[in-house]
Amino acid sequence: MKIAVLKEQAAGERRVAATPETVKKFVALGADVAVEQSAGEAACCSDAAxxxxxxxxxSRADVLAGAGIVLAVQGPDPDSLNGIEPGSWLVAGLNPFGERARMDRYAEMGIEALAMEFMPRITRAQSMDILSSQSNLSGYKAVIDAAAEYGRAFPMMMTAAGTVSAARVFIMGVGVAGLQAIATARRLGAQVSATDVRAATKEQIQSLGAKPIFVEDVKGIEGEGTGGYATEMSDEYKKAQAELVSSHIAKQDIVITTALIPGKPAPRLISDAQIATMRPGGIIVDLAVEQGGNVEGAVPGEIVTVHGVKIMGHRNVPSRLAADTSALFARNLFNFLSAFWDKDAGKPVLDTEIGDAVRVTKDGKVVNERLLAAG
Structure with a gap:
């Protein structure tokens, strides 16, 4: 089995889908591995390594020739896959909902496309979950970015000249990214609070030493969708949450939003009117900006100032920590393929539980039920 590792071509993408560490492990399984020239350069992985x-x-043509499995971080442009053999696996973060036309092209080319972001959130698949591994570092980076732009100190400091108050940081959305953001902000000495629509996150927030901010006694508080994700809430809940957030956000120095709903635009959490209540010099980091944004006025790829508040909308935050995120992403892919590696067949053989969940195209058709249901 030949495994091809592609150099990413998407603008601003610095990650790589395999590192020398995982290449060595694939070779130990008996695979031949071919890596496109300079594929890992931006992630501190040299061709020599x-x-x-x-x-x-x-070259890409040499790498793709005869490959049975192709690894990438983002789904490559179908036009860049000249020479790929029908039946080959493409294993990557494919963004199937956002790139539906591309999925159709993969099907036409006979590629069996496996979307790693569709990995089911079950115990045995935790080590394969790219969303969790990448979100973890995104949450960390969001706090570091906010601290770099914030014109004041994070921790409380008592000096002979007086006391500097701790920064007040509010995290909205307590998934993997949100929890890491809480932990990082706490390490930096901030006074941290957090909210989520899922009642189960309340104890997680408290366990990290932050203050939970929750709507109480309103129908729909559970907010738990399939696979541990949030779901859309009732109008009654949204109204109560908006009122609670408005009163709380006015007292905050930094707000970090992380809320996403799979297959749908990011929910709007902060309005322009709410931004106006924050004091000048405040910071908002919108980690959902590429999916429509949680914050009114956030612009993908830009830092804008609204009512004296900086709104940070960095694209592809994991790529801004390319060495570490690549290492985790590469391990996710190795853990996935090695878990199903059949020594006799010399290749991975997927089961139905995970295989059917991640498989987007096969035999010339789009076959994923989630994608087909979305239309």
Whole structure:
């Protein structure tokens, strides 16, 4: 089995889908690994390191020739896959809902496309979950970015000249990214509070030393969707949450939003009127900006100032920590493929529970039920 590792071509993408560490592990399984030239350069993985790990390094055409499995971070442009063999697996973060036309092209090319973001959130698949591994570092980076832009100190400082108050940080959306943001802000000495529509997160917030901000006694407080994700809430809940957030956000120095609903635009959490209540010099980091944004006025790829408050809308936050996020992403892919590796067949053989969940295209058709249901 030949495994091809592609150099990312999407603008601003610095990650790579395999590192010398995982290449060595694939070789140990009996696979031949071919890495496109300079694929890992931006993630601190040199071509020499890949060769030392046992990979061949060459052009995209050489890498794709005869490959049964192709690894990438983002779904590659179908036009860049000339020479890929029908039946080959493409294993990557494919953004199937946002790139439906691309999924159709993969099907037409006979590619079996496996979307890693569709990995079911079950115990045995935790080590394969790219959303969790990448979100973890995104939550960390959001706090570091906010601290870099914030014109004041994070921790409380008592000096002979007086006391500096701790920054007040509010985290909206307590998934993997939100929890890491809480932990990071706490480590930096901030006074942290957090909210989520899922009642189960209340104890998680408290366990990290933050203050939970929750709507009480309103229908729909559970907010738990399938796979541990949030779901859309009732109008009654949304109204009560908006009132609670408005009163709380006015007292905050930094707000970080992380809320996403799979297959749908990001929910709007902060309005322009709410931004206006924050004091000048405040910071908002919108980690959902590429999916429509949680914050009114957030602009993908830009830092804008509204009512004296900076709204940060960095694209592809995981790519801004490319060495670490690549290492985790690469392990996710290795854990996935190695878990199903059949020594006799010399390749992975998927089961139905995970295989059917991640498989988007097969035999010339789009076959994923989630994608087909979305239309």
């Amino acid at each position: 890949y060769r030392d790990a046992g990979a061949n390094v060459g």
